[in-house]
Amino acid sequence: MSARAERQRAIVSIWFPNLAIERWKKALAQQGETAEAEKPTALVTETAHGPLIDHVTPEAREAGAQPGMRLADARMLYPALIAVPSDPEGDARLLERMALAAQRWGPWSAPDKPSGIVLDVSGAAHLAGGEAALLEAVEARFAALGYTARTALAPTAAAAWALSHYGLARTIVRDASSAEEAVAPLPVAALRLAPDTLTLLRRLGFRTVRDLLAVPRESLVRRFRDRRFVQGNPLIRLDQLSGRLHDPLVPIVHTPPPQAQRRLMEPLLHTEPLKIVIADLAQDLVRLLEERQTGARRLSLILWRIDGMPIERQVELASPSRDAKHIANLFEERLDIIDAGFGIDVARLVAVWTQSLEEAQADLAGPGGETDAAEIAPLIDRLVTRLGSRAVRRPHPRASHLPERAQSWRAASSQPAEMQYGFGFHRRPLKLLDRAEPIAVIYATPEGLPRRFRWRGALHDIAKVEGPERIAPEWWRERSHVRLRDYYRIEDDRGRRYWIYRSGLIGDGRGDVPDWYLHGLFA
Structure with missing residues (x-):
């Protein structure tokens, strides 16, 4: 698209700085739990190194919590901080519905994840009373729904995004030639660059977009010629800002249900x-x-x-x-x-x-x-x-290597998933007891194979045994004194097959003599 055609466009960037928190508070209000919404709360995501904070309420921010912090570090500053799991999929669905609703002001719109909307209002601003009145109407409409919005209008999507996120409220730029001048005082983060690129620019002394514009283009080409990704190349972002390079946007299209x-x-x-x-x-x-x-x-x-x-x-x-x-x-x-x-x-x-x-x-x-x-x-x-959805359920796999946690029960109308019962050496019994029952086992040596066991008052002689299959505790969830398990598949003298395990090892420092349990029955 040529620069002349780009100058004729009017792109509105709508940014919701508190989308996830405000959506969470609305859900609490609908449940009548408005008092809970006023407590210092953080929306977190589970990671391999512990919960990571994604969003915080204003009360939590005052207490010292910040997005990107570890939950453990934030609780060092404020121990009473409440943690609630984030729902990025729910936020994305809400953003799509908002993008569709925004088409009342323009011919097409697109979600700008994670918390924004890009709206094309070319030739349609006069229907709302002008560009300023349109931006005011957009913010008022979403404010009535309970969401804070910041808006900006520019001839390019890149300039509109930068002004809505880092500029003054309701900034309007009508000509592409003045887009760079309007964005120049803003920080380099307004160029939508990757974190590693921003770190490199700050180390080189670039703080604002004006600092980049003052450098000869040839110097930037030598430094960033190997950066092929858009988010890693400030030259591409600068060209998109002024309209010299097209910024691809994919509008959202509403397909009515059959x-x-x-x-x-x-x-x-x-x-x-x-x-x-x-x-x-x-x-x-x-x-x-x-x-x-x-x-x-x-x-x-x-x-x-x-x-x-x-x-x-x-x-x-x-x-x-x-x-x-x-x-x-x-x-x-x-x-x-x-x-x-x-x-x-x-x-x-x-x-x-x-x-x-x-x-x-x-x-x-x-x-x-x-x-x-x-x-x-x-x-x-x-x-x-x-009977109702609560009366009919189906098993659903869950990410855990412990047998009792490897599945959960969900509504039968939910998407069915293939259950993995193992094969060969890792084969699992189809009938798993709700709770492993203690048994008395006789063995030749403390860490040897079981020879006889007593369960529910009956004595069983073991004819065949296979194992052990060792399953360690989930260290990120269990306490330090939880012992590992050695599972055995056994068959008694009457042909009945069981799944038993020994909890712990002698000398592991986590208890006395290991205990034995019966956990499942084979068909």
């Missing part, structure tokens, strides 16, 4: 004709899903009564589906409790959540044949619809 709707000639008062309408809506929706090669995971049925009162019912599927009959049957379970009033005249079925689903043949019998695995998902959907 939906089918019926406007009825006569209002419906009874359940039976409504079932027919839902079946027709399911057929129409399935055709739309087939075009997109997706399947529905969450569906919403919206019924409008004659008086304008909407009635909404939602169902969530265990796996993506395009089975119209199955979808209609799920909603039939909830039609008996619908109050139609004077009649329902509009019905809409929306696939709120979809996932990729390609055509697949279940077996050699063709499309009509079904396997047992294909029948599990519809069964889960029916159970969840009747």
Whole structure:
């Protein structure tokens, strides 16, 4: 894009300096816990070296906590500091919704992660009463939603970003030739450079953008000619600032979810004709899903009564589906409790959540044949619809090498994951006790193989044994006195197989004689 075309553009940068904290406080306010939001709190992320602070509340900042600090270091300054896990995915989803909402002021917008929006208002500022009035309206709109926003307008996205983050509030630059002059007093961090590049520039004595502009370009080329990445090359950033180099921006496009709707000639008062309408809506929706090669995971049925009162019912599927009959049957379970009033005249079925689903043949019998695995998902959907999502759960793997922590229970409608039960030497039993039970073991030597054990009052002679498989405690989570485990797969004289372990070793300095436990049963 030429510089002349770039000068005709008007780009608005919207920055939310406290997006994560303000979103967290809004969530607490909705739960009625406003007092908790006033306490010194830090949003942290777990790392290999301990929790790292991402964001802090104003109260925590006054206490000495800063983003980028270790939680342990911050608590040295203020021991009562509260730590809450960060939710970067939730922040990103909120930012996308904000970017879509910002398109009311311009033709397109794009999320500028982690906490900003780039909005193109070229030729549209007069609709809001001018550029100054537009920036004021943007900040007021988001302030009403509970989010602090800083805005700036410039002919390039790079200049708008620099001014919104480091310049005065609501700065407006209309010409590309004056963009460098407006950004010159700002620190070099306004060029969106990588941390290592910023450190190098500061060591070389560059504090502001004006310091860089005063250096001959040939000197900067010799220093940064090997830096190919955009964030590592200040020359590229300077060219984007003035419009000599295009700054690629990818606008966000809202794709409406697949939906089918019926406007009825006569209002419906009874359940039976409504079932027919839902079946027709399911057929129409399935055709739309087939075009997109997706399947529905969450569906919403919206019924409008004659008086304008909407009635909404939602169902969530265990796996993506395009089975119209199955979808209609799920909603039939909830039609008996619908109050139609004077009649329902509009019905809409929306696939709120979809996932990729390609055509697949279940077996050699063709499309009509079904396997047992294909029948599990519809069964889960029916159970969840009747009993509720909390009553039906499925195991989900968790990152831990300790058997009792290797899985957790989640709602059956959540995304299923493949459970790893091990193989060969690391094979795990399918039945794991909720809590390992102590047993009495007889062995030839203290660290030798077990020969006999007593469990629940019965004595078992060990015919076969395999092991040990040593599992160390999770040092980053456990206390220092927790002992390691040696697991054995054993078989008694009646052919019954067990999974037992010895807790600790003699002389490990973490206790007396090791204890034995039975942890699982093999089929």
